[in-house]
Amino acid sequence: MLDRRTILLTIGALLALATARARAQIKLGTVEVEAEREVEEGPEVDAPAAVTVIDARRPSARVSSVADLIEREAGVQVRSTGGLGAFTSVSIRGSDPTQVAVFLDGVPLQHAASAVVDLSQLPVGGLERIEIYRGVPPLELSSQAIGGAIHLVSRRGRPGAHLRAAIGGGSFGARSASVGYASGGRLSVDASAAYHGARGDFTYYDYSGTLIDHTDDHPASRRNNAFDQVALDVTLGSALARRGRVSIGSHGFLKIQGVPGRGTDGAGSRDARLSTGRLILDGSVEQPGILGPAIDLRIDAHLVYGRTLFSNARGEPVGSYLPASTDSATIAAGLRGRLQAAVGAHELWTLFASAEVEHFRPDDLLYPRGNPAPSTRVRAALAVGDDVRLLHDRLALTPALRLDAALSHLSPGLDVRGQQESGANSASAFASPRLGARYRATSWLTVRGSAGYLQRLPTAIELFGDGAFILPRPSLRPETALSGDLGARLEFAPRSPTLSATRVTLEGNLFSRQISDYIALVPSSHALAAQNLPGEVRFLGVEAIARLRVATWLTASLDYTFLHTLAAGGDLAANTDGKELPGVPRHRVGGRVQLAGGPFSCFYEALRTGDVWRDPQNSDGNFIPARTLHALGAAAGPFGRLPLTLTVEVRNLADLRVVDLPLGGLIHVGETTPYPLVDRYDYPLPGRALYATLALQN
Amino acid sequence: MTRNTTTTLAATCTFALLAASGCGTPAMTAADMAKIGPAVDLAPENLDIGTPVPVATNAVVTTVAFGSMGNPGSGHLTTVGLTDQKVTKAIDTSIGSDNFVRAEGGKVLVLDHTNGTLRVYDPKAGFKAPVEIKTGDMTQKAATSNPHDVALVPASSKALVTLYGNDAAHAVGLIDLATPAMGVVKWIALPQAMKDPDGKPEASEIHLCGGFAFVTVQDLDETNFAFTPTGPGRIIAIDLAKDAVDTTMGVITLMGANPNGFSRDGTGCDIVLTADAGSQFKAPDGGGGIERVDLTLRKSLGMVIKDSDLKGHPREISAKSKTLAYANLTLIEKGAPMDKFIGNQVVAIDPSTGKLLGTISQVGSFIAFAQVSPDKSQLFVGVHDPDFVTMMPKIGVYVVPADGTTKLGATPLDIGQGPYAIAFY
DSSP states (O other), X not given: OOOHHHHHHHHHHHHHHHXXXXXXXXXXXXXXXXXXXXXXXXXXXXXXXXXXXXXXXXXXXXXXXXXXXXXXXXXXXXXXXXXXXXXXXEEETTOOGGGOEEEETXXXXXXXXXXXXXXXXXOOTTEXXXXXXXXXXXXXXXXXXXXXXXXXXEOOOOSSEEEEEEEEEEGGGEEEEEEEEEEOSSEEEEEEEEEEEEOOOOEEEEOTTOSXXXXXXXXXXXXXXXXXXXXXXXXXXXXXXXXXXXXXXXXXXXXXXXXXXXXXXXXXXXXXXXXXXXXXXXXXXXXXXXXSTTEEEEEEEEEEEEEEEEEETTOOXXXXXXXXXXXXXXXXXXXXXEEEEEOTTSEEEEEEEEEEXXXXXXXXXXXXXXXXXXXXXXXXXXXEEEEEEEXXXXXXXXXXXXXXXXXXXXXXXXXXXXXXXXXXXXXXXEEEEEEEEEEEXXXXXXXXXXXXXXXXXXXXXXXXXXXXXEEOOTTOOOEEEEEEEEEEEEEEOOOOGXXXXXXXXXXXXXXXEXXXXXXXXXXXXXXXXXXXXXXXXXXXXXXXXXXXXXXXXXXXXXXEEEEEEEEESOOSSTXXXXXXXXXXXXXXXXXXXXXXXXXXXXXXEEEEEOOEXXXXXXXXXXXXXXXXXXXXXXXXXXXXXXXXXXXXXXXXXXXXXEXXXXXXXXXXXXXXXXXXXXXXXXXXXXXXXXXXXXXXXX | OOOOHHHHHHHHHHHHHHHHSOOSSOOOOHHHHHHHOOSSOOOGGGOSOSSOOOOOOEEEEEEEEOOBTTBOOEEEEEEEETTTOOEEEEEEEEEOSSEEEEEETTEEEEEETTTTEEEXXXXXXXXXXXXXXXXXXXXXXXXXXXXXXXXXXTTSSEEEEEETTSOGGGSEEEEETTOGGGOEEEEEOOOOOTXXXXXXXXXXXXXEETTEEEEEEOOEETTXXXXXXXXXXXXXXXXXXXXXXXXXXXXXXXXXXXXXXXEESSSSSSEEEEEEOOSTTSOOOSSOEEEEEETTTTEEEEEEEEHHHHTSEEEEEEEEETTEXXXXXXXXXXXXXXXXXXXXXXXXXXXXXXXXXXXXXXXXXXXXXXXXXXXXSEEEEEEXXXXXXXXXXXXXXXXXXXXXXXXXXXXXXXOSSEEEEEEXX
């Protein structure tokens, strides 16, 4: 639980910081404290595709990464290995986490070496907003995004001088501190530094690996689950002649964490460590009217260096359970260019081109002879799109075509029986057409839909193996997806002065996705190997989103997702044809109600996740039962000229730590057994947790 | 049983050499020990102790859906009638996703490699209310024990469990079924191989014969992903009367490396075939094969057929008679920079001549088992994953006449999930 010393230190430090800030104000003269501006109008309203925009600028001790901000959104399912800072993957509309592409300011974070982007390694301190594209993503974010895309948008400098700082603490040793500065003008700056950490030693229900025998069940404390992370983000922007703009950004991240293991009695670790470092350098130049008054050019370049060290010197029961010391590095460089030309007043053409080269070097420090050779992948894309406005701009059509090509190379040559005997090169090219449409039927009703044909290339590990438990499969084909959605958005805003700032928004979407050549890791007698599944995997669902805002005192939201998944036309594993995918709930609903009065507010949140199958055969009784997690919080501030806000929130309010797991099979009909509250790979989740954050923001 | 004092001393000295690299007299070789003779009388009349096993009428098959994509795996328990081939699926769907099954003494025993548990089912009671026992104790945790095989000690409530994940001092656990909450009640240490750096003997399968439990010991180097054998495999004899390694010629050094299962070579239990998988991440090089062992003389009788002649590493061996046995092979071809995994294939061999008689199955990505039924009439082949190009053989359990020539049919029995292990009761 929350350490009292941590609370006192937190409050003391924040008060000291606030006092210092007050002195700075006096010295600088009058500085108006302004409420944080609303997130700039994002793509949520105007885009033909379904997209959610989340404000990422609310500091909280319980929010260490992107993962902690998006869990309640429609269509989104995050799964973690338990606790603050733990590995977290995201699925959108039932996709596999490998199929969700993640970008930071347009820079792809999903690289050839890693199939899944760990959301817990994406800090939020330098972010302004998070855009979640649940359907067909924009032309520039399409690469690899067959399961949707998440675009992280960095903070930009803004007029004036703005200081922000926050400090917080919470249960299980959670602690955080961040500071940031933004200024605007001809040269705009936003700089932020953030630290998050936690001991992660929450108590959970340990069933000791015996589902039937309860005599050995006991409460246990999570060990080796601590983490420390720092993030530094700087963006600089400057105006150029003729409304042009240049900007550069630097995003550094370092995280050191324990790798706790499953956690059942004796299956935990003490020393296994994972260290992750990443540096992203990016820059862009925008120049309107470069080749004519209606032609705009934007060029982006980026350099990414990532490094991951894993150490399990004693062969503790994590990873392969063997002694391991690995050091892998990825370096990527890319260039993107976009030309936009307005044709008349109602049409905008976009020409987009990109190229990126990635190099992945794995290094097994204990067993160098077993190292896979370095992999290199070159990708290029060329895309053209149109945005046509018809019927007095009420109808927008956005047809587009994107061509992607990739060449993957592993040296020296590698061959696998019957499949690409001649070497390890893997080349593919793909055309991806898509169409979006949006129709504003009335001032309060917008109908929109999108469809597209996308692909995801296999990762280096899926193609070439890891030299250990994943066998090479160079002939692996890219996954392809045919996606589409159709939705309507209703927005009511009464014009009565007594109901100013009151708004009701209702949104409903039907969506479908059909994936061919679905890539899954399947076992052989020797190890795992990536394999294209025969047949198709289909997803069909509904999203319902409601937003209510009544003046300044009430805001409420409800996000519901119904999802039906289906493995169809193939039966790679026994009896999976026609069955639902394991781990994907049919029903998921998240809600939030916030009441505010003056500087005070309180909120309640709930997230209900329906039953999820534990096996691809959907065996009777073999599922994790539905559960609901509650949260409650309150905030006070800012107070007049004192720009401090104190937020206290309780997660997992009911302290749910044990669920009744059905024991499936003919001999267990109707029987359940106590089982820990678990998530990804059945790793335990924490019970009730309290967090407090004191933030200064002007 | 009688004991030869001289032999006992010599063997103790040999164990001391193995364990502590020091002994007052030169170490004895296996040949030396063979000359001395057996430690105990394993004449046929003294073999097959315990109550006679009733004729099996059913096969019990464990299945697996491996965990992936963030989801844990699962396993089922299923039965197949030996005469009518009636399948009763999903009797219990709560068993581990990495499991093993044995049937002894009228009980079905299921091991969970991942969590370190033994479940004891009584088929006569409809498999209901299984007993669950940890393969560890307070100090040596079950979760990392990786139990590989279990054998009930005749005329007792004891069971021996080989613990692949444990060090030499805890390589075999003794469980008292009468006190399931105790877990392992006694540890049986196995002598550690000198060249094995990981401290784990990798104790694998158990074969009961003449008051002894014979345990295959693989001595693999787990400090690298290749699981390289550190030397020839061993069979270690545990004296069931003492619950300790037999101090009289207790170690049989094999010719091949990485021994897996046993199969009787003939009707007695004292002459067995072992499947030595060798260095199974490399193309076969003669380091493994099918080996004949005399448990009476406590010595290897030599290779029946080498893995290089089989063109695959034998994962298991199941004999119908002295002239017909089936081996489940892992096929690895020479390649660069690394050798290539091809798949699994079941072949028939003649152990009496060491001849490869022919293939029984197509190459599958994962053929989990190939076992002859207790009445020697049928061959059960469990295909967990087909070849991913040909999609053959199909997933399920094939049942064919065990005549050495009949190949797998067109359609296997559907047992719900991919089959993983089999036993007969």
